[in-house]
Amino acid sequence: MTSKNSKVIELEQVVIRFAGDSGDGMQLTGSLFSDSTAFAGNDFATFPDYPSEIRAPQGTVSGVSGFQIHFGQKTVHTSGDLADVLIAMNPASLKANMRWVKEGAIIILDGDTFIEKGLEKAGYKADPLTDGSLSAYRVIKSPISNLTKEAVKHLDIDMKSTMKSKNMFALGIVMYLFNRELELVNKYFERKFKANAIVVEGNKAVLAAGYNYADTIELFSTTYKVEPAPLGKGTYRNINGNVATAWGFMAASERSGRPLFLGSYPITPATEILQELTYYKNLNVKAFQAEDEIAGIVSAIGASYTGALAITTTSGPGLSLKSEAIGLAVITELPLVIVDVQRGGPSTGMPTKTEQSDLMQALFGRNGEAPVIVLAAKSSSDCFYCAYEASKLSLEHMTPVILLTDGSLANGSEVFRIPKVADLPSIVPPLAQANDTDYQPYKRDPERLNRQWAIPGTEGLRHRVGGLEKEDGSGNVSQDPMNHQKMTLLREAKVERVAQYIPEQEIIGSPDADLLLVSWGGTYGVMLTVAEKMQKQGKSVALAHFRYIMPLPRNTADILGRHKKIVVCELNNGQFVKYLRMTYPQFKYEQYNKIQGLPFMVAELEAKFNALLNQ
Amino acid sequence: MENQMIETGVVKLTKEDFSSDQMVKWCPGCGDHAILHAVENVFPALGIPKEDFVVVSGIGCSSRFPYYMNTYGIHSIHGRAAAISTGVKLANPKLSVWMITGDGDSMAIGGNHFIHTIRRNIDINLLLFNNKIYGLTKGQYSPTTPKGSKTKTSPQGTYERPFNPGVLVIGAQGTFFARTLDTNPKAMTAVFMEAAKHKGTSVVEILQNCVIFANKTHELITSRETRDDNQLFVEAGKPLIFGKEKNKGIVLKGSHFEIATIGENGITEKDILVHDPYTEDAAVHTMLATMMPPEFPVALGVIRSVPVETFDQAMMDSIASEQAHSTIKNMDDLLRSGQTWEV
Numbered sequence: 001m002t003s004k005n006s007k008v009i010e011l012e013q014v015v016i017r018f019a020g021d022s023g024d025g026m027q028l029t030g031s032l033f034s035d036s037t038a039f040a041g042n043d044f045a046t047f048p049d050y051p052s053e054i055r056a057p058q059g060t061v062s063g064v065s066g067f068q069i070h071f072g073q074k075t076v077h078t079s080g081d082l083a084d085v086l087i088a089m090n091p092a093s094l095k096a097n098m099r100w101v102k103e104g105a106i107i108i109l110d111g112d113t114f115i116e117k118g119l120e121k122a123g124y125k126a127d128p129l130t131d132g133s134l135s136a137y138r139v140i141k142s143p144i145s146n147l148t149k150e151a152v153k154h155l156d157i158d159m160k161s162t163m164k165s166k167n168m169f170a171l172g173i174v175m176y177l178f179n180r181e182l183e184l185v186n187k188y189f190e191r192k193f194k195a196n197a198i199v200v201e202g203n204k205a206v207l208a209a210g211y212n213y214a215d216t217i218e219l220f221s222t223t224y225k226v227e228p229a230p231l232g233k234g235t236y237r238n239i240n241g242n243v244a245t246a247w248g249f250m251a252a253s254e255r256s257g258r259p260l261f262l263g264s265y266p267i268t269p270a271t272e273i274l275q276e277l278t279y280y281k282n283l284n285v286k287a288f289q290a291e292d293e294i295a296g297i298v299s300a301i302g303a304s305y306t307g308a309l310a311i312t313t314t315s316g317p318g319l320s321l322k323s324e325a326i327g328l329a330v331i332t333e334l335p336l337v338i339v340d341v342q343r344g345g346p347s348t349g350m351p352t353k354t355e356q357s358d359l360m361q362a363l364f365g366r367n368g369e370a371p372v373i374v375l376a377a378k379s380s381s382d383c384f385y386c387a388y389e390a391s392k393l394s395l396e397h398m399t400p401v402i403l404l405t406d407g408s409l410a411n412g413s414e415v416f417r418i419p420k421v422a423d424l425p426s427i428v429p430p431l432a433q434a435n436d437t438d439y440q441p442y443k444r445d446p447e448r449l450n451r452q453w454a455i456p457g458t459e460g461l462r463h464r465v466g467g468l469e470k471e472d473g474s475g476n477v478s479q480d481p482m483n484h485q486k487m488t489l490l491r492e493a494k495v496e497r498v499a500q501y502i503p504e505q506e507i508i509g510s511p512d513a514d515l516l517l518v519s520w521g522g523t524y525g526v527m528l529t530v531a532e533k534m535q536k537q538g539k540s541v542a543l544a545h546f547r548y549i550m551p552l553p554r555n556t557a558d559i560l561g562r563h564k565k566i567v568v569c570e571l572n573n574g575q576f577v578k579y580l581r582m583t584y585p586q587f588k589y590e591q592y593n594k595i596q597g598l599p600f601m602v603a604e605l606e607a608k609f610n611a612l613l614n615q
Numbered sequence: 616m617e618n619q620m621i622e623t624g625v626v627k628l629t630k631e632d633f634s635s636d637q638m639v640k641w642c643p644g645c646g647d648h649a650i651l652h653a654v655e656n657v658f659p660a661l662g663i664p665k666e667d668f669v670v671v672s673g674i675g676c677s678s679r680f681p682y683y684m685n686t687y688g689i690h691s692i693h694g695r696a697a698a699i700s701t702g703v704k705l706a707n708p709k710l711s712v713w714m715i716t717g718d719g720d721s722m723a724i725g726g727n728h729f730i731h732t733i734r735r736n737i738d739i740n741l742l743l744f745n746n747k748i749y750g751l752t753k754g755q756y757s758p759t760t761p762k763g764s765k766t767k768t769s770p771q772g773t774y775e776r777p778f779n780p781g782v783l784v785i786g787a788q789g790t791f792f793a794r795t796l797d798t799n800p801k802a803m804t805a806v807f808m809e810a811a812k813h814k815g816t817s818v819v820e821i822l823q824n825c826v827i828f829a830n831k832t833h834e835l836i837t838s839r840e841t842r843d844d845n846q847l848f849v850e851a852g853k854p855l856i857f858g859k860e861k862n863k864g865i866v867l868k869g870s871h872f873e874i875a876t877i878g879e880n881g882i883t884e885k886d887i888l889v890h891d892p893y894t895e896d897a898a899v900h901t902m903l904a905t906m907m908p909p910e911f912p913v914a915l916g917v918i919r920s921v922p923v924e925t926f927d928q929a930m931m932d933s934i935a936s937e938q939a940h941s942t943i944k945n946m947d948d949l950l951r952s953g954q955t956w957e958v
Contacts, residue, residue, distance in 0.1 A: 302702025466690025
């Protein structure tokens with residue numbers, strides 16, 4: 001299909017925000033548009049923004065669900081600051097999203113919902129369509145609800161199901177606006193509703209109706225096209241952070257030869273990792289939905305003792321519940337990966353909003369001296385590599401690893417260049433050999449300081465582990481004072497030595513830039529965007545973005561020591577900066593913190609960094 | 616080599632194969648010693664290679680058990696042995712997993728894992744040492760301490776209603792429950808053998824004596840003077856008869872148990888209820904588990920043993936079926952499945 005009634009303008013990049021009631025299917029609409037974007041060859045990143053209630057009161061601002069996509073013909077690192085196009089399915093979604101919209105943006109509305117009742121529910125005192133408050137925007141008011149009904153009139157579909165498909169009418173309009181093919185979406189309907197031909201037909205009809213409506217009534221004088229991004233040669237797919245995390249573990253399992261065991265309990269926004277792994281029994285994945293967070297991690301420790309690549313997945317509150325068990329994995333020196341998909345806290349906090357506020361908990365949230373490796377993924381697709389690397393470090397160094405991701409990485413998706421498993425680094429766990437007469441449970445490798453892994457069922461290696469302090473070497477229970485000091489230092493040194501097995505910290509920009517931007521985890525995309533933008537403007541900034549938190553890369557002090565100013569940017573109240581102040585007290589740190597459950601915006605960071613440069 | 620030996624059953628194991636070199640540090644006179652000996656006698660008799668046993672425990676006096684067995688073992692954290700055992704069994708269903716726990720470990724802090732492990736029917740053997748007291752922390756009441764008992768945390772007597780572990784097991788849809796005494800090694804060994812044979816979560820409650828903090832808590836059941844009238848050994852297909860003269864029996868009156876004397880009021884052995892541990896119906900099993908002196912004798916032996924699919928078997932079947940049908944055989948296949956595009 002090509003647009004006939006409008007001229008086509010080429011754009012470098014676009015941000016679209018889909019918004020509607022939480023039952024309106026906006027997440028699906030957004031992800032279908034993402035698939036189409038991938039197919040069009042653009043680079044992109046997405047960000048879902050939805051309430052924690054499944055169906056908050058219909059038509060109210062608290063029930064609005066949004067999905068933002070940023071795509072372009074250049075590399076895209078963030079889901080975008082402000083939207084060029086907003087799709088608002090009702091007054092509440094318009095009201096909730098106006099602050100995310102650029103001046104001059106196109107706003108596509110379902111005009112049928114802008115009636116007195118809808119406006120009242122949304123808390124509008126006057127109709128925004130007539131009171132002039134939208135005069136700075138290009139408002140496209142379409143009778144989406146009524147036209148959806150018309151589109152399926154000929155089919156035997158009840159009213160409820162009909163209204164459920166009005167998101168596809170809106171999608172049809174957007175597909176027209178960006179000159180996209182409908183074929184891909186139609187194929188999705190065929191797959192998804194295989195068993196129900198009438199639903200397939202209905203959705204196809206509504207999607208086409210939206211597209212044709214935009215064309216026929218010349219809704220837009222211009223439509224847009226974003227040329228493919230110059231991605232490197234390879235096979236690509238669209239992936240979100242949770243799926244990437246799950247797949248990273250599966251790849252590590254295959255490469256290490258250790259079967260994958262997940263013990264987990266549903267918790268937002270980590271649940272999808274559990275769901276994803278339950279699919280892959282064909283790849284011998286054992287995903288166990290436990291009775292609680294504690295049983296999730298503890299069953300994983302049992303599986304780890306038994307020779308599995310054992311993992312548990314959770315979010316902040318669940319990590320709190322798991323802390324005693326992490327201590328058990330520390331003292332038994334067993335491999336275990338704990339994924340914390342961070343969300344707004346404390347307590348239940350803001351379950352569907354993103355935050356980086358579990359860093360201190362990951363580093364220190366246990367009784368006793370209980371060091372673990374801490375990694376933080378930098379993007380949705382990096383979750384794959386972080387899960388893989390967390391597994392490698394845990395298995396090879398025989399120590400628990402906490403992998404921090406966050407809500408925005410977990411649900412956000414981006415283009416992922418598919419690797420070959422054989423090209424991933426090897427993973428060689430220190431397995432004890434059957435009938436090794438020299439085997440001792442706590443005999444250590446002199447380099448890594450890890451003990452060996454003796455797996456039940458192996459002849460000649462029967463041994464006990466447990467939560468009581470053990471004598472170095474023999475592994476017998478020991479309350480000897482000097483042994484406890486020795487073991488404490490050994491466990492610490494074992495984690496610190498990992499610094500010799502991870503890469504040096506990278507710096508993007510001049511190693512002597514006036515201002516060093518420091519960040520960690522899920523904020524990489526926006527930090528990189530700002531850094532590159534300011535560097536292009538000739539500003540003396542460089543970026544050091546950390547994926548390795550514990551231990552820190554061995555050249556960290558060298559990097560920090562070469563700048564006039566350092567600013568540490570985090571979506572929390574300053575946890576990484578406190579950690580750096582503690583670890584490298586010789587440097588002075590500025591900080592920029594945002595604790596709103598939302599990602600950074602390019603503009604706010606730019607303003608802060610310019611102010612620091614001009615001081 | 617190892618596998619061949621297993622298949623042909625050439626390996627003859629003895630108690631010594633399972634004795635550890637660690638000093639056993641339970642109090643002299645503690646019931647745990649007798650249980651350890653019984654387990655050491657049972658393991659070599661099961662025809663399982665010694666490398667295939669894993670003994671798992673939580674925290675408490677009983678939970679030191681894995682250190683005293685020469686097997687693979689994990690002494691974990693308070694209340695979590697059931698979850699550890701679950702992970703061990705699911706990671707390798709071929710292993711023979713024995714969980715050692717106490718009334719504090721499993722009835723209180725580990726209650727959630729206890730009931731869910733039983734509900735799932737994971738194929739492990741769970742030995743519950745019930746001494747009705749917290750021993751390792753020196754004498755606080757537990758969830759099985761009789762109401763009114765004076766302990767360190769109930770100086771005026773407890774006002775908590777205690778759990779009956781058997782009723783809890785059956786209520787959690789347990790497939791196997793047996794009860795035994797630390798003072799009767801022969802019966803204990805027999806019950807452990809039955810537990811090992813049962814596929815599913817086999818719970819054995821061992822009425823065990825803490826000589827220090829709750830000495831003689833099971834006195835009515837175990838003392839020479841009263842035991843014959845207070846112990847009823849249940850056996851599949853046999854009438855529920857007990858007493859010094861073997862002339863008392865359990866009869867069902869309406870929906871209640873009553874004790875009848877054979878030879879009195881026209882009662883013959885035929886009137887006595889016959890034990891059927893294999894029936895799925897939990898009603899009579901619950902009544903048997905509930906019986907307590909002085910009103911009734913305590914039921915000992917296998918009270919319930921119902922064949923139900925185990926979680927681990929169901930999981931393995933599901934994996935086998937998926938592996939047989941899926942076209943995705945490895946990660947490279949998966950990564951390239953669904954919607955991908957070439958650049």
